[in-house]
Amino acid sequence: MPDTIIPASNGLSQPLHWPAEGATRVPFRVYHDPEILKLEHERIFRGPVWNYLCMEIEIPEKGDFKTTFVGEIPVIVTRNRDGQVHAMVNRCAHKGALVCMQERGNKQRLTCVYHSWNYDLTGQLRGVAFQNGLRGAGGMPEDFDLKNHRLEPLRVAVLHGMVFGTFSDETPPIEEYLGEMVCNIMKRNFSRPHKIIGYHSQIIHNNWKLYAENVRDSYHATLLHTFYTTFKINRLDMDGGMILADPIPWHSLSYAKRATIQEDEGYKEIHSAQFDENALQGPELLNSFHEFDDNITHMIQSNFPNLTFQFTLNSLAVRHFVPKGPGKTELHWYYIGYEDDTPEQEEMRINQGNLTGSAGYVSLEDGCINEFVQRGSHGSEDANEFLEMGGKTAETSEGSRATETSIRGFWTGYRQIMGFDQ
Amino acid sequence: MALEITPELRGRIDDLFCDYAYCIDDDLVESWPDFFTDDALYEVTTKEADARGLPMAIMRAKGMGQLRDRITALRKANIFEPHHYNHVISRPRLSANGDGSVHARTSLVVYRTMHDGRQDRFVVASYDDEIVERDGALRFKKRRVVLDSRQVDVLLVYPL
Numbered sequence: 001m002p003d004t005i006i007p008a009s010n011g012l013s014q015p016l017h018w019p020a021e022g023a024t025r026v027p028f029r030v031y032h033d034p035e036i037l038k039l040e041h042e043r044i045f046r047g048p049v050w051n052y053l054c055m056e057i058e059i060p061e062k063g064d065f066k067t068t069f070v071g072e073i074p075v076i077v078t079r080n081r082d083g084q085v086h087a088m089v090n091r092c093a094h095k096g097a098l099v100c101m102q103e104r105g106n107k108q109r110l111t112c113v114y115h116s117w118n119y120d121l122t123g124q125l126r127g128v129a130f131q132n133g134l135r136g137a138g139g140m141p142e143d144f145d146l147k148n149h150r151l152e153p154l155r156v157a158v159l160h161g162m163v164f165g166t167f168s169d170e171t172p173p174i175e176e177y178l179g180e181m182v183c184n185i186m187k188r189n190f191s192r193p194h195k196i197i198g199y200h201s202q203i204i205h206n207n208w209k210l211y212a213e214n215v216r217d218s219y220h221a222t223l224l225h226t227f228y229t230t231f232k233i234n235r236l237d238m239d240g241g242m243i244l245a246d247p248i249p250w251h252s253l254s255y256a257k258r259a260t261i262q263e264d265e266g267y268k269e270i271h272s273a274q275f276d277e278n279a280l281q282g283p284e285l286l287n288s289f290h291e292f293d294d295n296i297t298h299m300i301q302s303n304f305p306n307l308t309f310q311f312t313l314n315s316l317a318v319r320h321f322v323p324k325g326p327g328k329t330e331l332h333w334y335y336i337g338y339e340d341d342t343p344e345q346e347e348m349r350i351n352q353g354n355l356t357g358s359a360g361y362v363s364l365e366d367g368c369i370n371e372f373v374q375r376g377s378h379g380s381e382d383a384n385e386f387l388e389m390g391g392k393t394a395e396t397s398e399g400s401r402a403t404e405t406s407i408r409g410f411w412t413g414y415r416q417i418m419g420f421d422q
Numbered sequence: 423m424a425l426e427i428t429p430e431l432r433g434r435i436d437d438l439f440c441d442y443a444y445c446i447d448d449d450l451v452e453s454w455p456d457f458f459t460d461d462a463l464y465e466v467t468t469k470e471a472d473a474r475g476l477p478m479a480i481m482r483a484k485g486m487g488q489l490r491d492r493i494t495a496l497r498k499a500n501i502f503e504p505h506h507y508n509h510v511i512s513r514p515r516l517s518a519n520g521d522g523s524v525h526a527r528t529s530l531v532v533y534r535t536m537h538d539g540r541q542d543r544f545v546v547a548s549y550d551d552e553i554v555e556r557d558g559a560l561r562f563k564k565r566r567v568v569l570d571s572r573q574v575d576v577l578l579v580y581p582l
Contacts, residue, residue, distance in 0.1 A: 198478025200468055203575045226499045279494060282487030330573070335478050350478045354488075358574035359466065359481040365501045367577030 023411040026385040028377035031207035045071030050164035052307040078121040087165040088123035088151035123151035160190040179245040198335035202358035206370035208323040216406035227361040237264035241398040250304035250413025252406035258297035288313040315352040424522030443509035455489035504537040526551040
């Protein structure tokens with residue numbers, strides 16, 4: 001079978017060669033080429049996907065707003081006077097200035113500071129300064145109609161406290177887009193009243209898709225993040241698996257059950273697992289409590305395009321990774337507790353916050369490892385990644401997590417939505 | 423022993439801050455926990471998280487065991503590109519707490535130099551400290567590093 005050659009059109013000035021092996025190969029050019037990021041905005045972020053916007057608990061009251069990004073597009077999410085959640089591009093219909101500068105707040109109207117064009121919380125234009133001019137001169141032409149101007153809207157869907165938005169009319173209903181597996185996981189983790197207990201962001205110097213791969217890569221997790229393996233928080237010799245969404249395998253779940261470890265000799269060969277497991281002088285760091293009857297103690301659940309939910313021991317987090325140009329990404333870490341947590345349970349979640357985030361014992365390496373790929377592949381944009389661990393297909397792997405199946409699933413979906421598969 | 427804010431104490435606190443900064447900047451971090459009391463709290467958080475009352479820090483160590491574990495992990499478990507810091511700290515503003523400890527607020531800027539020479543301003547922050555005297559030496563009972571920005575560039579592995 002010949003390579004797929006995506007012709008120089010549709011915004012690409014050079015044809016893109018995708019090897020005939022398909023989702024087991026990825027041309028490094030997709031991480032570097034600004035034209036591809038531009039095309040991703042057209043076909044993914046403005047395309048038929050549900051983009052994560054925020055959590056409902058960030059905008060609990062009428063008039064609350066929160067700003068975020070869909071791809072690089074600035075977006076405002078509001079709760080209107082009727083309690084409904086709305087989302088719109090944060091770009092004034094007049095000159096294109098940001099309408100909301102703050103991260104969050106509460107307002108009756110959204111007013112652009114440039115020329116005082118003001119909008120209601122659904123994004124509809126309600127007033128324009130000097131519409132009728134001053135002293136009988138100036139002002140808008142007679143055919144100017146407020147009703148014809150608004151902030152560009154997104155369709156919104158709210159599921160288990162998570163707010164999603166889409167620009168496309170083609171996007172299927174949220175439950176269908178995410179699929180049964182993702183909906184069940186979200187219900188498990190977020191249907192109880194919850195609260196934000198921590199937040200920061202991490203600037204990683206790599207393309208957003210390298211992080212999308214990274215969170216789907218259960219193969220690396222126990223090799224690079226040696227703290228995981230040494231303290232038996234997550235190892236591939238525990239019961240666990242990878243579940244991929246159906247029919248498009250672009251969302252996935254990796255899970256493990258800590259109580260089921262059967263130590264495999266393979267780990268003795270691993271350079272990294274050399275930390276004496278009894279070496280923790282503050283072992284209370286790993287104090288945890290049983291929360292779910294499914295006995296899953298570690299899960300990373302990733303959704304196309306750029307959202308991951310993490311539940312490691314009792315540390316629940318939302319990771320939203322937002323592109324900032326082809327070679328830079330802002331990774332937002334939102335840590336979640338439940339409203340009915342006891343002080344002891346909250347203390348355990350706070351302690352376990354040391355595991356992940358930009359200073360996390362089991363995650364700080366991801367701050368640089370994706371950058372190593374970005375830097376390592378500079379000038380080799382026609383070369384390809386090789387992704388055949390665990391086979392060549394993208395399907396659920398119940399027995400083993402020594403596999404790149406979930407990464408192949410991401411690229412299967414990516415190639416389809418980008419039109420890079422034919 | 424209750425601390426009183428005297429010129430002598432100010433001089434001792436200046437020395438404490440310099441010794442602390444050079445311990446990290448000179449990669450002598452095995453001694454870093456010695457600057458704290460056994461029951462100390464060390465945290466790195468952000469101004470925004472503080473303002474919102476979010477209890478979780480970016481890095482946190484409660485007690486001597488967790489302070490030492492941070493160092494053991496960075497020496498033995500964590501993987502990152504070699505780099506070092508240079509702390510630039512301001513004169514602390516001191517105030518006496520009712521309980522005999524001293525509160526100090528200090529501005530700091532930390533420059534980061536990577537092994538290949540890349541250099542940047544890594545952190546702009548404030549120290550929010552509680553200092554006590556134990557066995558004739560000044561120790562941090564609490565040291566909170568409050569970052570001005572919510573963003574951490576690349577990763578945070580060495581303490582600040």
